[in-house]
Amino acid sequence: xxxxxxxxxxxxxxxxxxxxxxxxxxxxxxxxxxxxxxxxxxxxxxxxxxxxxxxxxxxxxxxxxxxxxxxxxxxxxxxxxxxxxxxxxxxxxxxxxxxxxxxxxxxxxxxxxxxxxxxxxxxxxxxxxxxxxxxxxxxxxxxxxxxxxxxxxxxxxxxxxxxxxxxxxxxxxxxxxxxxxxxxxxxxxxxxxxxxxxxxxxxxxxxxxxxxxxxxxxxxxxxxxxxxxxxxxxxx
Amino acid sequence: xxxxxxxxxxxxxxxxxxxxxxxxxxxxxxxxxxxxxxxxxxxxxxxxxxxxxxxxxxxxxxxxxxxxxxxxxxxxxxxxxxxxxxxxxxxxxxxxxxxxxxxxxxxxxxxxxxxxxxxxxxxxxxxxxxxxxxxxxxxxxxxxxxxxxxxxxxxxxxxxxxxxxxxxxxxxxxxxxxxxxxxxxxxxxxxxxxxxxxxxxxxxxxxxxxxxxxxxxxxxxxxxxxxxxxxxxxxx
Amino acid sequence: xxxxxxxxxxxxxxxxxxxxxxxxxxxxxxxxxxxxxxxxxxxxxxxxxxxxxxxxxxxxxxxxxxxxxxxxxxxxxxxxxxxxxxxxxxxxxxxxxxxxxxxxxxxxxxxxxxxxxxxxxxxxxxxxxxxxxxxxxxxxxxxxxxxxxxxxxxxxxxxxxxxxxxxxxxxxxxxxxxxxxxxxxxxxxxxxxxxxxxxxxxxxxxxxxxxxxxxxxxxxxxxxxxxxxxxxxxxx
Amino acid sequence: xxxxxxxxxxxxxxxxxxxxxxxxxxxxxxxxxxxxxxxxxxxxxxxxxxxxxxxxxxxxxxxxxxxxxxxxxxxxxxxxxxxxxxxxxxxxxxxxxxxxxxxxxxxxxxxxxxxxxxxxxxxxxxxxxxxxxxxxxxxxxxxxxxxxxxxxxxxxxxxxxxxxxxxxxxxxxxxxxxxxxxxxxxxxxxxxxxxxxxxxxxxxxxxxxxxxxxxxxxxxxxxxxxxxxxxxxxxx
Numbered sequence: 051x052x053x054x055x056x057x058x059x060x061x062x063x064x065x066x067x068x069x070x071x072x073x074x075x076x077x078x079x080x081x082x083x084x085x086x087x088x089x090x091x092x093x094x095x096x097x098x099x100x101x102x103x104x105x106x107x108x109x110x111x112x113x114x115x116x117x118x119x120x121x122x123x124x125x126x127x128x129x130x131x132x133x134x135x136x137x138x139x140x141x142x143x144x145x146x147x148x149x150x151x152x153x154x155x156x157x158x159x160x161x162x163x164x165x166x167x168x169x170x171x172x173x174x175x176x177x178x179x180x181x182x183x184x185x186x187x188x189x190x191x192x193x194x195x196x197x198x199x200x201x202x203x204x205x206x207x208x209x210x211x212x213x214x215x216x217x218x219x220x221x222x223x224x225x226x227x228x229x230x231x232x233x234x235x236x237x238x239x240x241x242x243x244x245x246x247x248x249x250x251x252x253x254x255x256x257x258x259x260x261x262x263x264x265x266x267x268x269x270x271x272x273x274x275x276x277x278x279x280x281x282x283x284x285x286x
Numbered sequence: 287x288x289x290x291x292x293x294x295x296x297x298x299x300x301x302x303x304x305x306x307x308x309x310x311x312x313x314x315x316x317x318x319x320x321x322x323x324x325x326x327x328x329x330x331x332x333x334x335x336x337x338x339x340x341x342x343x344x345x346x347x348x349x350x351x352x353x354x355x356x357x358x359x360x361x362x363x364x365x366x367x368x369x370x371x372x373x374x375x376x377x378x379x380x381x382x383x384x385x386x387x388x389x390x391x392x393x394x395x396x397x398x399x400x401x402x403x404x405x406x407x408x409x410x411x412x413x414x415x416x417x418x419x420x421x422x423x424x425x426x427x428x429x430x431x432x433x434x435x436x437x438x439x440x441x442x443x444x445x446x447x448x449x450x451x452x453x454x455x456x457x458x459x460x461x462x463x464x465x466x467x468x469x470x471x472x473x474x475x476x477x478x479x480x481x482x483x484x485x486x487x488x489x490x491x492x493x494x495x496x497x498x499x500x501x502x503x504x505x506x507x508x509x510x511x512x513x514x515x516x517x518x519x520x521x522x
Numbered sequence: 523x524x525x526x527x528x529x530x531x532x533x534x535x536x537x538x539x540x541x542x543x544x545x546x547x548x549x550x551x552x553x554x555x556x557x558x559x560x561x562x563x564x565x566x567x568x569x570x571x572x573x574x575x576x577x578x579x580x581x582x583x584x585x586x587x588x589x590x591x592x593x594x595x596x597x598x599x600x601x602x603x604x605x606x607x608x609x610x611x612x613x614x615x616x617x618x619x620x621x622x623x624x625x626x627x628x629x630x631x632x633x634x635x636x637x638x639x640x641x642x643x644x645x646x647x648x649x650x651x652x653x654x655x656x657x658x659x660x661x662x663x664x665x666x667x668x669x670x671x672x673x674x675x676x677x678x679x680x681x682x683x684x685x686x687x688x689x690x691x692x693x694x695x696x697x698x699x700x701x702x703x704x705x706x707x708x709x710x711x712x713x714x715x716x717x718x719x720x721x722x723x724x725x726x727x728x729x730x731x732x733x734x735x736x737x738x739x740x741x742x743x744x745x746x747x748x749x750x751x752x753x754x755x756x757x758x
Numbered sequence: 759x760x761x762x763x764x765x766x767x768x769x770x771x772x773x774x775x776x777x778x779x780x781x782x783x784x785x786x787x788x789x790x791x792x793x794x795x796x797x798x799x800x801x802x803x804x805x806x807x808x809x810x811x812x813x814x815x816x817x818x819x820x821x822x823x824x825x826x827x828x829x830x831x832x833x834x835x836x837x838x839x840x841x842x843x844x845x846x847x848x849x850x851x852x853x854x855x856x857x858x859x860x861x862x863x864x865x866x867x868x869x870x871x872x873x874x875x876x877x878x879x880x881x882x883x884x885x886x887x888x889x890x891x892x893x894x895x896x897x898x899x900x901x902x903x904x905x906x907x908x909x910x911x912x913x914x915x916x917x918x919x920x921x922x923x924x925x926x927x928x929x930x931x932x933x934x935x936x937x938x939x940x941x942x943x944x945x946x947x948x949x950x951x952x953x954x955x956x957x958x959x960x961x962x963x964x965x966x967x968x969x970x971x972x973x974x975x976x977x978x979x980x981x982x983x984x985x986x987x988x989x990x991x992x993x994x
Contacts, residue, residue, distance in 0.1 A: 551791060597765065604774065616846050649877045649930060649933065650868070650873055650876075650877050650930055650932070651904065651905075651930055651931045651932075652794070652868050652873075652931075652932070694862065705977060709792055712791050712792050713791070713792065716791050716868075716870070719870055720873050720874050720877065721866070721874075723870060723874035723958065724873075724874035724875075724877035724878055726874075726876070726958075726962065727875075727878065727880075727958060727962065728878050728880065729878065730877045730878055731877065731878065731879050731902075731929065731930055733902075737902075737904050740904060740906070741904055741905070744905060747849050
């Protein structure tokens with residue numbers, strides 16, 4: 051069994067608890083069905099992250115069956131949960147953590163409306179103020195990439211690097227979101243589905259009114275710096 | 287710590303409890319995601335109102351962390367919850383209370399269908415009897431206005447003053463509703479989403495049949511004066 | 523206080539309990555918001571029915587605040603709940619009970635998809651087998667009629683008399699359903715929204731395939747006579 | 759009362775418990791309303807299967823009122839639940855078990871979006887990777903067939919034999935799914951509704967991007983052999 055010193059072990063325990071609990075937010079917000087979707091969180095102060103096991107049902111997720119991986123996505127042997135396989139999307143999460151050091155959490159779902167935009171390969175235009183607040187503009191499309199090598203992770207990183215959005219819609223696949231920690235990435239996953247649905251419905255019935263770029267900039271700037279009980283900052 | 291005399295303190299306590307509890311109706315009716323949406327209530331007999339703190343999760347809302355403000359939207363120092371920031375929409379709520387003395391409650395959400403109409407800047411036409419009952423005609427669009435000064439509050443007041451509707455769809459933003467108290471404003475928020483959804487779906491499949499103006503007038507009049515266990519009256 | 527003899531009093535108590543409990547099915551099936559919607563049940567062996575009070579919230583509905591009425595819709599004085607006003611749709615329910623002796627339950631909602639068809643004044647065509655089973659063909663539109671006299675009740679009775687459907691979509695208003703008892707009418711209210719939604723979505727994406735009339739007849743006949751644990755029979 | 763030896767009796771008890779419990783997944787995933795929908799499971803090591811009774815409400819379903827049938831769909835007399843009628847779809851389930859020995863579970867629902875595709879007689883094209891994973895290509899349409907003889911069962915078997923998909927949309931009727939056991943068939947029922955909804959919404963707003971056949975093949979192959987905690991294999 052590995053040991054990382056008391057401070058890191060405490061951090062691991064906290065991230066295990068957070069990641070396990072945050073999966074219930076995916077269920078509560080109707081972002082996932084069956085065993086789909088996954089949340090991971092980086093362990094602060096270590097080259098490690100915690101992710102959901104593969105194909106396990108939501109009610110069975112608990113801190114001790116979350117899986118600890120290094121930044122190559124290799125399961126750390128002898129740690130709790132290591133007898134199971136990690137999420138089949140682990141390689142994509144690992145790629146993001148290796149290449150975006152400011153990212154502390156990654157979430158993937160096949161949430162309905164976001165995936166519908168992804169199936170058309172169409173970015174979501176910024177036509178509601180909540181979207182300007184949260185994403186600072188459109189939500190971009192990432193490349194078509196299938197599981198099995200680094201192409202999903204690379205597509206996420208290339209699309210989101212230097213972009214205000216914490217969400218990318220991988221073509222024909224679904225949304226991946228990033229955040230300063232796992233909770234922030236889950237929030238982005240909740241919000242991307244919400245705006246995907248609202249803008250879908252808005253356009254269905256006629257033309258939407260664009261928001262001027264300077265208003266988008268001002269809303270994004272204010273939200274990142276003022277909203278909530280403490281400044282959040284932009285993670286990328 | 288402020289003291290307003292026993293009667294006002296009792297009123298404050300009651301409004302704190304109502305406002306905290308009414309936020310759960312926003313969740314139960316699927317009008318909000320994450321920490322979005324806010325309810326406020328005027329304190330009867332005082333130039334005060336109670337509003338939700340900013341960026342706090344719904345399960346954590348309780349009477350003692352609701353925030354007491356004066357009608358300029360300034361937090362009353364030393365009162366329970368005053369260590370937190372009030373909702374980022376506090377200035378808009380305050381503007382409404384200052385300028386519409388008959389209003390006792392204000393609600394803001396980004397509920398899906400209502401916001402979809404707002405993104406097109408399109409008023410909801412009155413084609414179902416429940417809408418005639420509740421809103422007395424179309425639900426109007428308010429101007430595009432961004433957070434940071436009085437422009438949201440002013441847009442709400444200018445649109446709703448002299449209008450039968452207790453709901454306005456602020457363009458590209460979402461619905462604000464008013465009521466004789468916080469509960470009445472929450473009811474309006476529930477009903478505006480309900481009619482926004484029904485009329486959206488109705489129009490999607492063909493032409494809707496308009497309701498004659500005299501039938502709308504008669505339904506609105508009857509509902510405001512007869513429905514329920516006691517007359518409600520029109521608040522504006 | 524009225525007394526109807528022990529047998530009728532037992533029947534009243536049972537209908538009170540059924541009607542109170544069945545309102546929770548309206549909530550569970552997302553057919554109503556706020557205090558909207560109402561269920562009533564005829565008291566077997568008496569010229570009486572039980573209906574929901576007006577404007578009371580769903581969690582507060584209990585057998586003892588259901589309201590007992592005669593077939594003119596007049597509240598029976600001195601009975602439990604009689605201090606409250608009955609549902610504002612009581613006159614329509616009463617008209618149905620007076621004119622359709624085979625009807626034992628009536629339900630009214632503004633359920634979303636059914637009301638959307640009603641806003642266009644368009645009958646729902648029978649293109650799914652579950653609809654042939656349950657309604658034996660299309661679900662018809664009733665006339666535009668506003669509250670205040672017998673016109674809603676008359677519209678329901680004229681449309682459903684001699685029709686296989688237990689549901690009518692009152693134009694610009696919403697569905698009314700009837701049944702052999704209150705539970706059967708609630709089932710029809712659940713099913714009419716289900717088929718309204720499915721057929722709406724089916725047509726949205728292209729042309730639906732009609733079901734041949736002889737297949738509709740055969741499905742309806744079989745379902746009314748074979749399905750379930752005991753024969754149900756057609757109520758009208 | 760029949761007796762099949764201790765091993766088969768244990769298997770029967772396990773399938774009864776599974777089938778009863780799995781019906782709650784249909785409710786939780788919003789695949790059914792009222793008493794609609796049914797799950798069955800083959801008893802391993804015997805020519806028997808367990809199915810839901812007809813027209814019984816979901817909260818009343820328990821292991822002891824599930825019904826044991828032989829592969830002709832005849833209820834085994836004297837066994838628990840045998841006083842009730844089995845699901846009206848029992849003949850279709852039985853036909854599948856007789857003709858597809860590799861099938862261990864069958865599910866039927868009228869889930870909204872899947873039934874909407876069925877009403878148009880339109881197969882769901884494979885445009886999202888989750889669908890390639892789970893179904894290996896399009897979800898096919900089965901023939902129009904009404905209840906009363908073997909035509910539903912025959913339509914299911916003819917459509918799914920040699921097909922990668924575990925789901926068929928019976929025209930004007932709704933989805934039937936198969937699986938290696940009842941749980942696997944329920945998973946397919948959940949997933950078919952999920953992809954039916956997502957692809958419906960995707961196409962509503964414009965053209966969807968097809969997934970190349972070799973990518974579909976590679977995703978399907980990987981998912982069947984790698985995903986989850988143990989290999990699953992393709993059942994047909």
